[in-house]
Amino acid sequence: MRTLRAIPLELTVHPAPPLLEVRGEAYIANQDFTALNAQLVAAGEKPFPNARNATAGTLKQLDPRLVARRPLRAVFYAVGACEGIEFATHAELLETLARFGLPVQQLWWVCPDLEAVLRCYRDEVICGYDMARDLRSRVPYEIDGIVLKVNRLADWPRLPAKTRAPGYAIVHKPVPWITPAETVLRAITVQVGRTGVLTPVAELDPVFVQGSTVSRATLHNEEEIRRKDVRVGDTVVVRKAGMVIPEVVEVVLARRPPDAQPFDFLAHVGGRCPACGGPVVRERIAGGAIEEVAWRCQNVAGCPAQKTRRIEYFAQRKALDIEALGASWPRSWWSAGW
Ligand SMILES: [Zn+2]
Incomplete structure (x- = not known):
């Protein structure tokens, strides 16, 4: 850590608190990343696929001289154990860390109520979905979302933690910010669900989408396949709905093979349930707020x-x-x- 110039060796406050554990994240700025890769290529070495990867790879290095040569920066956003110092709000914590000489994120806003949160989101984050002006254009590294935090630290213990995240903070990723991934749809398989509904699933060439590799994506139902005109062999755009379930967004028509055939759902399953061979019927299914038409296996007891x-x-x-x-x-x- 001592070779990271972004991290000061001494705090700019006297007297400093006797104990202060700070938490943050290392990163490589976009500009530095481009320069680093150009350097590697010029030296006949393999360039990094992305800045995140380069940062993680650098921090794993055991040779501090090499780490010192890499353009790593850091931001701090939280404290762990501390003595002789207390904070009432998250904003106060960030201001204090900055005053101590630690690098912190500069773009944050304190909102007095939810109306203000929405206003801030519209005016400072997505900016009318204008890529040239939105928050991403104002930070020197790549981001795909924001974090909303409860400001008053006394409220934090009252908010129950979720499985893998604290209760006082939530991540939000605006949908248009998600870089769509393209891949080839090799086949369409059909899954039979708990209530007998037949769900078509796209079998894809593995592709990296929003943080993980995906090789299957839901096509929802027959109607959806027809509406998007998804065909086997097509190049498709994939993203994760609600950040979790991979789905096929659309077909890249310019890359459709000339012999691709329209997908006929019923013919594909041979008019029967693919799991039990039983009869299937087209039914209107009410699933929560959405109603859809789907094929359903009628063999309730035996399928x-x-x-x-x-x-x-x-x-x-x-x-x-x-x-x-x-x-x-x-x-x-x-x-x-x-
Ligand atoms: Zn069945």
């Missing part, structure tokens, strides 16, 4: 796919939470003829 999904549903964490009961047990029961 192994439906039975497996029902047991999974029953045993899941949110229901009876039976850890050992996943999908593999029921599958072995059905194949043993139960």
Whole structure:
């Protein structure tokens, strides 16, 4: 850490608190990243795929001289253990760290109420979805979202933590900021759900989308495939709906193979349930706020796919939470003829 010039060796406050643990993140600015890669290429070495990767790779280096040569910077945004100092708000904490000579993010706003949060989001973050003016154009590194935090630290313990995130902070990524990933759709398979609904799934060439590699994406239903005119062999744009479930957004028509055929759902499953061979019927399904038309397996009692999904549903964490009961047990029961 001592070789990172962004991190001061001494705080600019006297007397300094006896103990101050600060938390932050290292990064490489866009401009520095371009220069670093040009340097590597000129030296006959392999360039880094992205700045995040270059930063992580550099911090793993055991040779401090090499780390010192890399243009790493840092920002600090939180404190851990500290003695002799207290903060009432998150804003106060950031201001204090800056006063101590630690690099902190400069672009943050304190909003007195939710109306102000929305106003700030419109005017300072997305700026009318204008790429040339939005928040991304004002920071020297790549970002794909923002963090909203509760300012008053006394409120933090009252907000229950989520599985992998604290309760007092939430990440938001504006949808137009998400870089779409393109890949080839190799096949369409059909999954049978707990209620017998047949869901088409796109089998894709693995592609990196918003932080993870994706090789399958939902196509929702027959209607959706027709509306987007998705065909096997197409190059498609993939993103994660609500940051979690990968979905096919659209087809890149310019790259459609000349022999690609319109997808015929019923012919694809041969007019039967792909799991049990039972009859399927087109039904209107009311699923929460959305209503959709889908094909449904009518073999409620005998369809192994439906039975497996029902047991999974029953045993899941949110229901009876039976850890050992996943999908593999029921599958072995059905194949043993139960
Ligand atoms: Zn079935």
